[in-house]
Amino acid sequence: MEYQSRKLRFILHCAIFAALTAILAQIEIPLPLVPISGQTLAVGITATILGSRKGAVAMVCYAAIGAVGLPVFAGFSGGLQVLVGPTGGYIVGFIVAAYCIGLILEKSKFTVPMAMVANTVGMVIILIFGTIQLKFVVDLEWNKALALGVYPFIIVGLIKAFLASWIGMTVRNRLIKAKLSILSSKNVA
Structure with a gap:
């Protein structure tokens, strides 16, 4: 029964x-190929609160429900075509980033400065995955792929990394204080 x-609870x-x-994906600022959206903020908050395993599974769930066609991606889009399209690499990067953010925090101390480091690493991971797919799907030169897929997101990404760290750690600390089971070390798949 306990199992x-x-x-x-895990699910x-x-x-x-x-x-x-x-x-948060629906909070969007349109740009030529890749919009600025609240998705990456959600990835950071999720991983900061849930940790590596649950955070990554949450992002797999998000990608899966979008892949089957539910309009959960930025701009109320959905479908497999989004995952294999120019912006799909960012979504795949969410899974890896969530795992890495959570892992960094689990291996160090859950503090806002450490969460900021972890979320900045997560932002870089998302930008790497996204830019690689953008480059190959749209057939861009690397300098153009970087100009469209990385440079516009650096400042905004750092702001979102800070917000995810602050919000995530605030919520996490309140959950610990309230002794809620969301942070249980006995994760089940």
Whole structure:
């Protein structure tokens, strides 16, 4: 019975944060190929609160529900064509970034400065995955891919890394203080 309860909580926590990502994805500033959206903020918040494993699973859930066609990606888009299109690399990067952000925090101390470092690393991972796919799908030279897929997002990305760190650690600390099971070390897949 306890196993079933832990498994259900694990699924619910991942689903809640996948939904948060879908909601924040709709906050968008359009740019030529790749919009600025709240998705990356959600990735950082998710990983900072849930950690590596749950954070990555939440992002897999988010990518999967978008891949089957639900309009959860930026601009209320969805479908497999988004994942294989010019911006799909960023979404794949969310999974890797969430895992790495959580892992960095699990291996160090859960503090806002450490969360800022972890979320900055996560931002870089997302930009790398996104730019590589953008370059090959649109058939761009590297300098053009960087100009479209990285440079416009550096300042905004650092701001989002700070916000994700601050929000994530604030929520995480309140959950710990309230002794809520969302941060249980007994994760179940």
